[in-house]
Amino acid sequence: YGRQLRAAVVDARQVQKEYDYVIIGGGTAGLTVADRLTEDGKSTVLVIEYGQLSDSASITTVTGGFAGMNDPKFMYDINSVPQVNLRNRTIAVRAGKVVGGSSAVNAMMTIRGTAEDYDRWGSFFSKSSHWSWQNLLPYFKRALNFVPPNPDVVQSVNITYDTSFWGNTSGVYAAWPSYQYPATTAQMEAFRGLPDVPFVKDSGSGQPGVYWYPTFMDPKKVERSYAKTGHHEVAQKRPNYQLLAEAKVNKILLTGTTATGVSYSPIVSGKPNNDAAQSVIARKEVILAAGGIHSPQILQLSGIGPKKILSAAKIDTLVDLPGVGQNFQDHPMLSSSYQYTKFTPKPSGDDLRTNRTFSTWANEVWAANRTGPSSIATGNAAAWLPFPVISSRSAALSDALAAQDHASYLPADTHPTVAAGYRAQMLSYAAALRNNGTAFYNAVLSGSSTNGIIVDLHPLSRGTVQVDPSDPYAKEPLVDYRALTNPLDAAVMIDILKYTRRYYLDNPATKPWAARENSPGASTTTDEQWASFIARTMSPSEFHPVGTCAMMPLELGGVVDEELKVYGVKGLRVVDGSVMPTLVGANTCQTVYAVAEKAADLIRFGAPKV
Numbered sequence: 001y002g003r004q005l006r007a008a009v010v011d012a013r014q015v016q017k018e019y020d021y022v023i024i025g026g027g028t029a030g031l032t033v034a035d036r037l038t039e040d041g042k043s044t045v046l047v048i049e050y051g052q053l054s055d056s057a058s059i060t061t062v063t064g065g066f067a068g069m070n071d072p073k074f075m076y077d078i079n080s081v082p083q084v085n086l087r088n089r090t091i092a093v094r095a096g097k098v099v100g101g102s103s104a105v106n107a108m109m110t111i112r113g114t115a116e117d118y119d120r121w122g123s124f125f126s127k128s129s130h131w132s133w134q135n136l137l138p139y140f141k142r143a144l145n146f147v148p149p150n151p152d153v154v155q156s157v158n159i160t161y162d163t164s165f166w167g168n169t170s171g172v173y174a175a176w177p178s179y180q181y182p183a184t185t186a187q188m189e190a191f192r193g194l195p196d197v198p199f200v201k202d203s204g205s206g207q208p209g210v211y212w213y214p215t216f217m218d219p220k221k222v223e224r225s226y227a228k229t230g231h232h233e234v235a236q237k238r239p240n241y242q243l244l245a246e247a248k249v250n251k252i253l254l255t256g257t258t259a260t261g262v263s264y265s266p267i268v269s270g271k272p273n274n275d276a277a278q279s280v281i282a283r284k285e286v287i288l289a290a291g292g293i294h295s296p297q298i299l300q301l302s303g304i305g306p307k308k309i310l311s312a313a314k315i316d317t318l319v320d321l322p323g324v325g326q327n328f329q330d331h332p333m334l335s336s337s338y339q340y341t342k343f344t345p346k347p348s349g350d351d352l353r354t355n356r357t358f359s360t361w362a363n364e365v366w367a368a369n370r371t372g373p374s375s376i377a378t379g380n381a382a383a384w385l386p387f388p389v390i391s392s393r394s395a396a397l398s399d400a401l402a403a404q405d406h407a408s409y410l411p412a413d414t415h416p417t418v419a420a421g422y423r424a425q426m427l428s429y430a431a432a433l434r435n436n437g438t439a440f441y442n443a444v445l446s447g448s449s450t451n452g453i454i455v456d457l458h459p460l461s462r463g464t465v466q467v468d469p470s471d472p473y474a475k476e477p478l479v480d481y482r483a484l485t486n487p488l489d490a491a492v493m494i495d496i497l498k499y500t501r502r503y504y505l506d507n508p509a510t511k512p513w514a515a516r517e518n519s520p521g522a523s524t525t526t527d528e529q530w531a532s533f534i535a536r537t538m539s540p541s542e543f544h545p546v547g548t549c550a551m552m553p554l555e556l557g558g559v560v561d562e563e564l565k566v567y568g569v570k571g572l573r574v575v576d577g578s579v580m581p582t583l584v585g586a587n588t589c590q591t592v593y594a595v596a597e598k599a600a601d602l603i604r605f606g607a608p609k610v
């Protein structure tokens with residue numbers, strides 16, 4: 001074999017027999033790791049990605065932030081199993097199927113969790129774990145290239161930031177639109193009308209509060225900045241990097257309990273052609289980076305997972321690993337809705353629809369030099385608040401959570417180690433519910449007279465992602481959020497919704513804007529009514545699937561260790577959102593980049609000495 005590979009983007013016929021590393025999934029994490037591992041110019045890397053390599057405008061467009069996820073070419077087509085506690089509703093499971101993965105289709109909100117979220121991960125191992133806020137901070141800095149907002153925008157809307165939490169070397173940008181609505185600032189300031197709300201100078205500081213945050217955007221091109229532009233396009237200049245797009249990985253090949261390669265089928269006319277299936281050898285490691293939904297599926301298809309699930313699907317169990325596909329988490333989105341009837345701050349997002357002069361100006365400056373309101377994706381301000389700030393019963397809910405029989409809220413046949421891990425997580429959350437280090441409440445500010453999304457940042461229920469026993473290799477996995485199975489989730493969500501009502505209807509700072517509650521409406525007053533509203537309307541997904549290959553100790557149901565190595569298997573790591581043992585109180589993409597940066601160092605240099 002040669003260290004010098006041929007073209008960087010290859011088709012199945014050009015794939016070599018062997019590489020040092022084979023990466024499954026050319027998404028957010030996979031491309032980040034591939035970029036770092038090829039930096040030395042020597043280690044050969046093949047990335048295998050199901051989706052296509054595309055420059056489609058639905059990926060690159062920043063305006064509005066949702067073009068990618070609305071383009072079915074670039075999305076998996078998966079529906080959850082009916083959710084018993086949500087009136088049997090089925091939920092669309094959204095994940096990107098394209099080079100760049102979900103970073104190509106996400107809403108470009110650039111946020112990290114709080115320090116406590118990352119310290120929690122390490123706490124499941126030991127006090128001296130190298131998974132901590134302090135240890136991840138350098139990787140957050142490496143992960144993104146922060147370009148400050150224009151001084152005129154900073155001045156016009158009072159954006160604050162602190163570059164000490166950011167770096168400027170990555171190919172992936174955290175940048176700012178060239179315009180912000182002053183109405184957004186007014187909505188932020190209106191949180192001062194309620195007690196104890198912290199205001200934070202920079203979104204990267206690891207503190208909860210009300211703050212501005214950037215956009216995954218190339219500030220010169222004013223286009224989406226993501227794993228393809230920031231990592232693939234860097235790595236493809238190197239002779240030791242190759243990407244095979246439009247190929248579906250079927251399974252990881254094991255010799256004994258050592259991962260030695262990968263088998264895949266080229267995609268032809270949109271479908272895997274299994275008659276043309278091939279395999280490729282990984283001399284050093286296989287790196288699984290297929291995301292929170294598909295990484296557990298691929299492990300299970302490879303014979304690594306809970307024996308019971310694998311047997312039901314007629315897959316030979318090579319490594320009985322009970323945690324694979326368990327511990328599934330995503331951020332629930334709540335949907336009460338408000339409308340200000342006398343929204344005075346100007347300009348606001350409404351002006352784009354209702355004010356001819358403003359919208360003409362907006363179109364002109366966008367056409368002339370890609371500036372103005374059309375450079376905004378989904379907005380850049382939100383509130384991320386600890387539970388004691390939003391609820392008067394934080395101590396009571398904390399006590400109730402600690403006292404639960406936790407295992408009784410998991411599926412009946414859950415392995416005792418997985419149940420022990422769940423208990424450890426719930427005890428950590430019980431402490432978090434009564435302190436001010438973890439954000440539970442998220443309200444995105446719209447800059448217009450209607451409200452933005454409302455999110456529960458730390459759900460207590462745990463779902464599952466398993467192979468479909470009826471046809472495990474061909475069908476998408478069975479995704480079950482098991483929404484609201486822990487009854488305290490409803491209690492937390494009720495308090496989130498009540499606080500939202502308070503912000504709009506019972507807040508001296510928003511009073512002059514005369515908000516109207518469109519839903520659920522004034523007749524909803526009792527907790528039973530709120531709970532019914534939640535069951536009818538909430539979505540268990542903000543498209544942030546994590547936890548299904550959890551980095552936890554084996555005795556706590558973990559799938560990977562602190563070096564992200566799969567327990568019981570040699571030569572195999574998981575590096576993507578699925579390794580997060582618990583959700584962070586933030587949209588997940590920035591954390592995935594940081595985890596991938598750290599993983600690349602673990603692979604190259606081994607575990608750090610702490």
Ligand SMILES: Cc1cc2nc3c(=O)[nH]c(=O)nc-3n(C[C@H](O)[C@H](O)[C@H](O)COP(=O)(O)OP(=O)(O)OC[C@H]3O[C@@H](n4cnc5c(N)ncnc54)[C@H](O)[C@@H]3O)c2cc1C
Pocket residue numbers: 024025026027028029030048049050051069094095096097098099100101102103105106107108109110111247248249250289290291292294298542543544545575576577578586587588589590592
């Ligand atoms: C619609 C949407 C909106 C979002 N909005 C935001 C946001 O605004 N801000 C934010 O921070 N986060 C957001 N997220 C979440 C964030 O984008 C993800 O958490 C993150 O990108 C996940 O990275 P990953 O590496 O775990 O997986 P991905 O980036 O999804 O990568 C997995 C890759 O593996 C590939 N793959 C899967 N199975 C196979 C197989 N069998 N063979 C070959 N390849 C395979 C997939 O095609 C994909 O490219 C959003 C996500 C979505 C889907």
